[in-house]
Amino acid sequence: MTxxxxxxLREVCGDExxxxxxxxxxxxxxxxxxAFIELFTRLEEEGYELSxxxxxxxxxxxxxxxxxxxxxxxxxxPSGTGGEE
Amino acid sequence: MKTLDRILSAAEAHPDRTAFxxxxxxxGTAALSYGRLLIRAKNLAARLREQGTGPVLxxxxxxxxxxxxILACLLSERPYVPLPPNAPPARLRTMARLSGATLMTAPDxxxxxxxxxxxxxxxxxxxxxxxxxxxxxxxxxxxxxxILFTSGSTGRPKGVPVSRRSLDSFSGWIASPELFPGKDxxxxxxxxxxxxxxxxxxxxxxxCGGHTLAAFEGPEALLPALSEADAAVMTPALxxxxxxxxxxxxxxxxxxxxxxLCGETLSxxxxxxxxxxxxxxxxxxxxxxxxxxxAVCAVRITPDMAETLPSLPVGDLSHAAADIxxxxxEIVLRGDSVFGGYLPDxxxxxxxxxxxxxxxxxxxxTGDLGEIRDGLLRFGGRRDSQIKYKGYRIETGDVEENxxxxxxxxxCAVVPKRNDAGEILALCAFxxxxxxxxxxxxxxxxxxxxxxxxxxxxxxxxxxxxxIRFPDRLPVTENGKTDRGALIP
Numbered sequence: 001m002t003x004x005x006x007x008x009l010r011e012v013c014g015d016e017x018x019x020x021x022x023x024x025x026x027x028x029x030x031x032x033x034x035a036f037i038e039l040f041t042r043l044e045e046e047g048y049e050l051s052x053x054x055x056x057x058x059x060x061x062x063x064x065x066x067x068x069x070x071x072x073x074x075x076x077x078p079s080g081t082g083g084e085e
Numbered sequence: 086m087k088t089l090d091r092i093l094s095a096a097e098a099h100p101d102r103t104a105f106x107x108x109x110x111x112x113g114t115a116a117l118s119y120g121r122l123l124i125r126a127k128n129l130a131a132r133l134r135e136q137g138t139g140p141v142l143x144x145x146x147x148x149x150x151x152x153x154x155i156l157a158c159l160l161s162e163r164p165y166v167p168l169p170p171n172a173p174p175a176r177l178r179t180m181a182r183l184s185g186a187t188l189m190t191a192p193d194x195x196x197x198x199x200x201x202x203x204x205x206x207x208x209x210x211x212x213x214x215x216x217x218x219x220x221x222x223x224x225x226x227x228x229x230x231x232i233l234f235t236s237g238s239t240g241r242p243k244g245v246p247v248s249r250r251s252l253d254s255f256s257g258w259i260a261s262p263e264l265f266p267g268k269d270x271x272x273x274x275x276x277x278x279x280x281x282x283x284x285x286x287x288x289x290x291x292x293c294g295g296h297t298l299a300a301f302e303g304p305e306a307l308l309p310a311l312s313e314a315d316a317a318v319m320t321p322a323l324x325x326x327x328x329x330x331x332x333x334x335x336x337x338x339x340x341x342x343x344x345x346l347c348g349e350t351l352s353x354x355x356x357x358x359x360x361x362x363x364x365x366x367x368x369x370x371x372x373x374x375x376x377x378x379x380a381v382c383a384v385r386i387t388p389d390m391a392e393t394l395p396s397l398p399v400g401d402l403s404h405a406a407a408d409i410x411x412x413x414x415e416i417v418l419r420g421d422s423v424f425g426g427y428l429p430d431x432x433x434x435x436x437x438x439x440x441x442x443x444x445x446x447x448x449x450x451t452g453d454l455g456e457i458r459d460g461l462l463r464f465g466g467r468r469d470s471q472i473k474y475k476g477y478r479i480e481t482g483d484v485e486e487n488x489x490x491x492x493x494x495x496x497c498a499v500v501p502k503r504n505d506a507g508e509i510l511a512l513c514a515f516x517x518x519x520x521x522x523x524x525x526x527x528x529x530x531x532x533x534x535x536x537x538x539x540x541x542x543x544x545x546x547x548x549x550x551x552x553i554r555f556p557d558r559l560p561v562t563e564n565g566k567t568d569r570g571a572l573i574p
Contacts, residue, residue: 037326040326044329
């Protein structure tokens with residue numbers, strides 16, 4: 001993975017805590033709707049084509065979860081395209 | 086033609102057609118036909134007329150009962166006041182008090198605000214109002230159709246009463262052929278709560294034209310609702326989110342032929358992407374304030390505009406709903422669509438500065454900067470610190486006043502954090518602790534949590550700053566005022 005997801009999260013969420021390990025991005029309100037759109041826009045600019053409206057939000061709860069999602073995507077696993085139900 | 090007459094004639098012409106459909110998060114739907122809507126709204130209206138003439142608080146959530154309540158209020162000539170579910174009870178009570186509401190038709194899930202409740206299907210009678218006035222005595226000959234609240238710079242919600250005359254002007258304009266396609270029996274997607282002025286575009290276009298208004302309860306229900314829609318009314322942010330999904334295109338959503346956008350700035354990038362995914366899409370960019378029913382002009386965005394312009398026009402003035410002029414750089418509106426002034430609020434200071442009247446014509450100085458070129462209106466930012474965030478209009482002064490009222494806060498400033506494209510990502514607050522108070526703990530994280538909790542009881546969630554920092558001092562300008570431009574969120 002070439003992208004530093006933690007620094008990206010800090011940037012799109014506008015908060016240093018967003019990059020810390022284990023922080024719940026959803027319960028803390030850090031990854032709100034605007035940060036969510038910005039995160040996916042930036043990921044797309046980096047070449048990740050995810051489907052944000054179809055993605056299981058629980059996978060976006062932590063920086064580690066997002067890293068895992070991107071690893072799946074990067075390895076070409078079909079589930080990484082955002083979990084087409 | 087009057088809004089109510091349009092709705093009644095559409096409902097009578099298509100009693101079996103679905104007037105409103107709610108797509109629920111669990112995959113189910115709740116539907117209401119025009120026939121049922123009319124019967125239930127007329128029943129409720131009869132009881133509303135009996136009870137009095139004051140404003141009626143309704144549930145702003147998009148449910149069949151909310152639509153029935155709105156039509157019943159129009160029928161009984163009582164203004165409706167939609168209460169947003171995302172506002173804390175204290176703010177709802179302020180809205181109830183400022184509006185002078187004497188009845189509420191919202192279900193128990195809407196907090197009690199101190200006025201009697203009547204649900205649309207209840208048979209029991211409602212106690213009559215203590216002070217009876219005719220609707221005309223209360224609101225004048227133009228009547229009041231509804232009251233919406235916006236953020237006010239003094240920390241209190243600001244009530245915008247919209248007259249029936251204004252609504253009639255708006256609903257006539259929204260039906261004009263330059264906007265939505267002229268197809269019969271369309272399904273129109275609604276995104277916004279009825280307390281958000283954007284919803285007036287889909288609600289009144291749909292009901293006046295005998296179309297089906299389709300709402301969705303949560304993110305899970307968005308795509309199912311959208312797949313049935315011929316037209317959609319949304320904020321540019323929602324369109325941007327949808328377009329991030331490569332499966333959102335004309336091949337998978339063949340019915341979607343029109344997207345009407347309003348509420349915030351549409352970027353050329355989002356427009357380009359929309360017109361690539363949907364090459365035949367009628368992409369309408371609209372502009373207007375709550376003070377003139379949500380929109381006064383709109384323009385169809387062409388692929389050429391999206392490709393070549395650094396910023397997109399917001400209206401074609403050859404078919405506007407108001408007289409739109411630029412005066413000292415500011416967009417100034419005149420005409421029937423324009424409201425007649427805010428609800429009086431002794432605690433909110435002077436609310437009359439932006440409102441004027443020339444003979445019988447209402448005027449409003451929007452505070453928006455703009456220019457007109459080749460008959461097209463362009464938006465150029467704000468004169469003041471009002472912002473659009475998540476589609477909501479927010480006065481940062483409103484957040485600051487509420488934050489400053491929390492014990493332990495000596496001074497504060499609230500500034501938006503933007504991305505490179507200028508879009509607002511978050512609100513950031515800078516707080517100076519009151520040295521004379523020990524309410525706020527020294528640990529910044531703990532102090533931030535306390536302040537956010539205190540704000541949650543005062544203002545809607547979307548207005549609460551995402552980050553709160555505690556600098557030693559706030560930068561000041563040469564005039565001694567807080568220099569918000571020097572604060573880096």
